[in-house]
Amino acid sequence: MRQEQGTPDGELRYRKVAAELREAIIAGEYAAGTKLPPEGTLAERYGVSRGTVRHALAVLRSDGLVTSRRGTRRTVLGGPRAQSFSELLSFTNWARSIGETPGGRVDSVVRRPAEPFEAGQLGLADGAEVHLVLRVRTLSGEPVMVERSLYPARIGELVAELPPDTVSHTEALVAHGVLFTDADHTIDLAWADADDVRLLDCPPGQVLLRERRRTTDPEGAPVEWSEDRYLPGTIAFTVHNSVAASTLGRHHSPRGGKG
Numbered sequence: 720m721r722q723e724q725g726t727p728d729g730e731l732r733y734r735k736v737a738a739e740l741r742e743a744i745i746a747g748e749y750a751a752g753t754k755l756p757p758e759g760t761l762a763e764r765y766g767v768s769r770g771t772v773r774h775a776l777a778v779l780r781s782d783g784l785v786t787s788r789r790g791t792r793r794t795v796l797g798g799p800r801a802q803s804f805s806e807l808l809s810f811t812n813w814a815r816s817i818g819e820t821p822g823g824r825v826d827s828v829v830r831r832p833a834e835p836f837e838a839g840q841l842g843l844a845d846g847a848e849v850h851l852v853l854r855v856r857t858l859s860g861e862p863v864m865v866e867r868s869l870y871p872a873r874i875g876e877l878v879a880e881l882p883p884d885t886v887s888h889t890e891a892l893v894a895h896g897v898l899f900t901d902a903d904h905t906i907d908l909a910w911a912d913a914d915d916v917r918l919l920d921c922p923p924g925q926v927l928l929r930e931r932r933r934t935t936d937p938e939g940a941p942v943e944w945s946e947d948r949y950l951p952g953t954i955a956f957t958v959h960n961s962v963a964a965s966t967l968g969r970h971h972s973p974r975g976g977k978g
Contacts (some may be wrong), residue, residue: 928949
């Protein structure tokens with residue numbers, strides 16, 4: 720029996736359908752100006768209901784990938800729309816931009832001395848006090864990402880005072896005068912550790928998409944170093960570059976280590 724959208728399994732299914740269709744569009748399997756297969760065909764292909772397919776198409780419409788007309792086959796508009804800085808920085812803003820309901824729950828806040836690598840990322844002296852915040856993030860109630868955010872003491876103290884279920888730490892910090900203006904992103908893979916297994920209900924060693932981010936204020940002072948780990952099939956990153964300008968860098972990661 721097919722799961723309808725609205726149940727936990729149905730919500731996971733429409734996101735997986737949307738992710739697979741998005742990847743197919745990005746890969747050029749459906750070129751700009753062509754039409755996607757009918758809803759019934761897509762429902763059969765993915766083994767879901769037509770309602771689940773419609774919800775998946777609504778996500779693609781929010782991404783600017785397909786037309787919004789219902790009752791006809793959706794036309795592919797091209798690659799995904801460029802996201803604003805706030806959407807790339809904030810999980811909450813990104814989720815809202817695609818029509819999802821974001822959520823979050825703090826699992827722990829630990830105050831401790833910074834390790835040498837962490838101190839370097841935050842521009843602090845070795846051993847300076849930092850706050851490590853471990854949080855699970857949800858889309859429409861389903862866990863999709865574990866967030867590990869490291870803050871200098873002055874900012875970490877603000878985060879530690881927030882209610883555990885605060886949806887957006889970024890919005891709360893901005894309200895306290897903390898400004899986020901620049902960020903460097905590194906995207907690779909990581910293997911699920913004990914915290915990931917517990918919070919995402921995934922198998923030990925599950926491969927997760929990892930985004931590491933260093934964010935600075937208008938003066939260039941680091942305000943956050945974070946590592947986000949996503950369940951596979953829940954998110955995709957797209958990069959555009961050209962011969963005129965590019966901020967994309969490729970780096971070698973030695974094989975053999977996990978995490």
